[in-house]
Each structure stands twice: as structure tokens, then as C-alpha cells.
Amino acid sequence: MLRIDQLSYWERNTYFEGQEAVIVGAGIVGLTTAIALKNKYPKWKILILEKGYLPSGASTKNAGFACFGSPSELYEDLKTISEKEVWDTFHLRYQGLKSLFQLIDPTNIDFQACGSYDLVKSNEDEIPDDFIDYLNTESQKITGLDKTFLKEDNIEDKFGFGGIKHAYFNPIEGSLNTGKLLEQLHQKAIQMGISILFGVECQSFKSEAIGVTLTLNIGTIFSDNLIICSNGFAKQLVNEDVVPARAQVLITKPIPNLTLNSTFHMDKGYYYFRSIDNRILLGGGRNLDFDGESTDQLNTTSVIQSALRNVLEKTIFPHQKIEIDYAWSGIMGIGASKQPIVKKIEDHVYLGVRMGGMGIAIGAAVGKQLSELVK
Numbered sequence: 001m002l003r004i005d006q007l008s009y010w011e012r013n014t015y016f017e018g019q020e021a022v023i024v025g026a027g028i029v030g031l032t033t034a035i036a037l038k039n040k041y042p043k044w045k046i047l048i049l050e051k052g053y054l055p056s057g058a059s060t061k062n063a064g065f066a067c068f069g070s071p072s073e074l075y076e077d078l079k080t081i082s083e084k085e086v087w088d089t090f091h092l093r094y095q096g097l098k099s100l101f102q103l104i105d106p107t108n109i110d111f112q113a114c115g116s117y118d119l120v121k122s123n124e125d126e127i128p129d130d131f132i133d134y135l136n137t138e139s140q141k142i143t144g145l146d147k148t149f150l151k152e153d154n155i156e157d158k159f160g161f162g163g164i165k166h167a168y169f170n171p172i173e174g175s176l177n178t179g180k181l182l183e184q185l186h187q188k189a190i191q192m193g194i195s196i197l198f199g200v201e202c203q204s205f206k207s208e209a210i211g212v213t214l215t216l217n218i219g220t221i222f223s224d225n226l227i228i229c230s231n232g233f234a235k236q237l238v239n240e241d242v243v244p245a246r247a248q249v250l251i252t253k254p255i256p257n258l259t260l261n262s263t264f265h266m267d268k269g270y271y272y273f274r275s276i277d278n279r280i281l282l283g284g285g286r287n288l289d290f291d292g293e294s295t296d297q298l299n300t301t302s303v304i305q306s307a308l309r310n311v312l313e314k315t316i317f318p319h320q321k322i323e324i325d326y327a328w329s330g331i332m333g334i335g336a337s338k339q340p341i342v343k344k345i346e347d348h349v350y351l352g353v354r355m356g357g358m359g360i361a362i363g364a365a366v367g368k369q370l371s372e373l374v375k
């Protein structure tokens with residue numbers, strides 16, 4: 001591997017010297033932070049360092065749901081989390097999607113305002129109707145809609161599902177192409193003069209009087225500011241309440257005449273599926289093995305993959321045999337709170353992590369908030 005002490009004058013000067021900001025992580029948060037910072041300080045030299053040859057956490061692995069909270073998840077959250085925190089998080093996700101669509105034209109990332117269904121299984125406890133009324137009253141203050149969540153009863157007939165008694169439809173959630181989103185953000189960053197280096201890992205840092213010294217896998221560099229956007233991997237660099245949480249996904253082979261054009265959640269958000277290019281992308285099941293899935297290793301496991309297969313066969317396609325093509329996993333950052341950590345942690349060092357399971361929605365808002373903190 002080419003080390004910094006082997007670089008030419010030109011290479012040092014172009015890529016590693018005179019940085020006003022170095023950002024660790026080229027996921028949605030690292031990229032949107034860089035873009036917002038460059039808008040704020042157009043003359044700044046900004047460098048993003050990414051340890052993988054592609055972003056290697058969650059931003060290119062996720063399901064592409066543009067979502068901000070389903071009734072079954074909110075019902076569960078409100079049992080353990082304060083009302084203020086739940087609605088602040090809902091608001092941040094909703095605003096985050098708006099910020100994202102100000103940065104990137106939704107048509108360039110195949111955004112579809114297809115709505116979402118939170119499916120309630122036949123054997124599941126009912127969510128009381130007055131709770132749905134409460135959700136609609138509170139969410140109206142954020143979305144402006146009289147009814148963000150509408151109960152629908154004929155779901156099995158409508159979609160051919162098995163074991164579903166009804167659903168809550170949210171007309172303003174949607175889906176997007178997550179690969180195109182990251183590609184668009186990457187291209188925008190490059191066009192703005194931001195440098196991005198892949199295969200470079202930040203192993204530690206030390207803040208100094210006038211900036212930060214970073215130890216990388218290829219040598220040592222200096223920057224006026226360091227912004228850590230490494231989400232599920234943040235524990236390697238900082239001691240904060242954020243831990244890795246793996247999420248597994250599978251994708252089917254193309255299915256002739258597939259007509260499921262919406263996004264679907266189940267089981268308090270622990271399962272989710274959608275269609276993409278005539279296939280079904282289905283993820284979830286982390287709740288079956290919280291300990292095993294508290295890892296930053298990008299593997300899949302038979303326990304969770306067989307649970308996903310079960311949902312595919314029993315719930316989504318009870319009357320049809322469907323072939324699975326392949327599976328993958330990604331690493332999220334979670335903690336005791338569902339709110340992201342966005343703060344200055346020491347002189348010249350900032351942190352934007354713990355995006356949880358809705359980082360597409362929150363990511364751009366966090367990038368904007370981080371850029372506002374950096375002086």
C-alpha cells in the first residue's frame with residue numbers, strides 16, 4: 001500500500017496538506033456534511049476519508065425507504081421513550097427528507113411517492129383506534145396532513161398477502177434508489193471540489209492547539225478540523241453511546257407480473273419489504289438475535305435468513321413459489337436513544353453518528369446541523 005511518506009510533492013500538496021476539514025466516512029452523513037460545509041465555506045479544502053473501496057456501513061446497503069415512522073413502531077417507542085423525544089425524532093426525519101430533496105433532485109434517485117403500509121398480522125395485538133387518532137393529531141403538526149395514518153382492512157385481497165388483518169397506510173412515505181442516491185451525492189461533492197479517498201482508514205486522532213493530527217492506515221496527516229461520520233464504527237474512535245447493529249436483507253429473482261408498488265413494514269419496523277426492478281427486497285429479523293447482530297461484520301446468518309424466507313413464503317407470497325437470488329448485510333449505528341448524536345466532542349473535533357434505522361431520512365438534516373457547528 002502506498003504510504004504518505006512515499007508520496008510526491010504534488011500528491012501531498014493536492015490531497016493531504018492544508019485541509020480545513022477532514023471527514024471520516026463517505027456514507028450519506030459524511031457526504032451531506034461535506035456538501036453543507038463547502039456551501040458554508042466555499043474556499044475550504046475538504047477531504048473525505050473512507051476505509052472501504054465503497055462506503056462499507058449502511059448507506060449503500062439499505063432498503064431505500066424514504067420513511068419517518070410507522071404506527072406499530074411509534075406505539076412501541078412511546079412505551080419506553082419520552083413523547084418529546086419521539087416527536088422530535090419524527091420531525092427530524094421528516095425535515096431530513098425535505099433537506100435531502102433540496103440537495104438532490106428526487107427524479108434522479110428514482111424517488112416514488114408510493115406511500116407505505118404498516119401491516120398488522122392476524123395474531124398481533126390491536127393498536128387502539130384512539131392511539132391512531134393521537135398519532136394523526138400529533139403528526140398533523142409536522143406533516144400538515146389531517147390523516148398521516150389511514151386504516152385499511154382489505155389488505156390480503158388487495159395484495160394477496162397471508163395472515164394480515166389490516167394495515168395503516170401513510171400516503172407521504174416513499175421509496176428511492178439508494179445506489180443512485182450515494183452516486184448523486186458523491187458526484188455533487190466532487191463537482192464542488194471536495195476530495196474523496198477510498199481505502200483510507202482513520203485509526204486514531206489527537207487534538208492539538210490549532211487542529212487535529214490523524215493517524216491513518218497510510219501515515220499521519222494534519223487538519224484544522226475533524227468530523228467523524230463513521231456511524232456504526234464510531235466506537236473505534238470515540239467513547240460515546242453508539243454501537244454497531246447489523247441488518248440483513250435478501251433479494252428475490254425477478255418475479256413475472258409483480259405489482260407491489262409500495263413500501264411495507266411489519267412487527268414494529270423489524271421487517272420491511274418493497275419491490276425493485278420486479279424483485280422483492282426484504283429485510284429485518286434483527287430482533288431474533290440482538291446479541292449476534294451487535295457486530296460490525298458484514299456477514300449473513302442462517303437464523304435470520306430463514307426467518308426472512310419464512311416471511312416471504314407465508315406472508316408476502318403464500319400462494320406462489322419465489323426464488324431468492326442473494327443476500328447481504330449492512331451496519332447501522334444505534335444506542336440507548338433513537339436520536340442521532342450531533343455535537344462538538346473536543347477542540348476541532350465533531351461527531352455526527354447514531355442514525356439508527358432511518359438514516360436516509362435523518363442523514364441530510366444531520367449533515368446540515370454538523371456543518372452549522374463547525375467554525
Ligand SMILES: Cc1cc2nc3c(=O)[nH]c(=O)nc-3n(C[C@H](O)[C@H](O)[C@H](O)COP(=O)(O)OP(=O)(O)OC[C@H]3O[C@@H](n4cnc5c(N)ncnc54)[C@H](O)[C@@H]3O)c2cc1C
Nearest residue numbers: 025027029051056057058059062063065202330358359360
Ligand atoms: C440493511 C439496512 C437497511 C436499511 N434500510 C433503511 C431504509 O430503508 N431507510 C432508511 O432511512 N434507513 C435505512 N437504513 C439505515 C441507513 O442506511 C443508515 O442509517 C444510514 O445509511 C447511515 O448513514 P451514515 O453515513 O451515518 O453511516 P454509513 O453509511 O455507515 O457511513 C459510515 C462510513 O464510515 C466508514 N468508516 C467507518 N469507520 C471508518 C474509519 N475509521 N476510517 C474511514 N472510514 C470509516 C464506513 O466504511 C462507512 O462507509 C438501513 C440500514 C441497513 C443496514
